Amino acid sequence: AQTVTQSQPEMSVQEAETVTLSCTYDTSESDYYLFWYKQPPSRQMILVIRQEAYKQQNATENRFSVNFQKAAKSFSLKISDSQLGDAAMYFCAYRSEGSGTYKYIFGTGTRLKVLA
C-alpha cells in the first residue's frame, strides 16, 4: 500500500524568505500523481501544485515549485518570497495512475508559520 510521510509537523519562515516543505512517499508503482494542498485557517483545501510522475521537469506555479526526485521518492515544496498569506497547513498527496483509482493518500501535514 502507498504511504505519504511529512516529517515536519511545523515550519517557520521569515516574510520574503524561502522555505522548503518535505514529503516522501512509498509506492511500487511507476505512474502516479503528486499534489500539494494548502489549508489556511478558513479550512478550505486549496490545490497548490501537481506533478505527474512521468514528467522529469519539476512543476512550478508562480512562487511555488517542487523538487521531484522519483528515485528517492521525494516531493518537496519550495515557497519563494514567502508572504503572510502563505501561513497554513500544507498537505502532500499521492494518487495512483491506474484506471479506477481515485483515492488520494494524504500526508499528515506541515503547519507553516510566516513571521513578519
Place this chain on the structure above:
Amino acid sequence: DAGVIQSPRHEVTEMGQEVTLRCKPISGHNSLFWYRQTMMRGLELLIYFNNNVPIDDSGMPEDRFSAKMPNASFSTLKIQPSEPRDSAVYFCASSGRGQVRYGYTFGSGTRLTVV
C-alpha cells in the same frame, strides 16, 4: 462557478441525535468524495460516488454512517445516531470526468461537534 458548497459550516449536536451534512458539487463534475479530517487520523476517504453511484464505501466507519447522491447536484452524509468520536471536519470534494488526476476541488467543510 461557486465551487463545491457544503452546509452547514458548523454543527453542534447531542450524542444520539441524527446529523445530516450536505454537499453541492461543481456543476458538470461527475465524481464526488466525502472525506473526514481529524487530528488523530488526518484526512480519510469515507465514500466515493461516480455518476451518482457509490463506488467505494469501504471508508465508512460503521453502519451509523450513510451517504446518498440522489442526483448529480446533491449529496448527503448522514450519521445516526451520532457519537462524540464522530466529531471532526467533514469535507466534500468533486472532480470532473477524467479529471481526478488534476486534483479535487474541495468544499469548505462542515465542522461537526457531538457533545
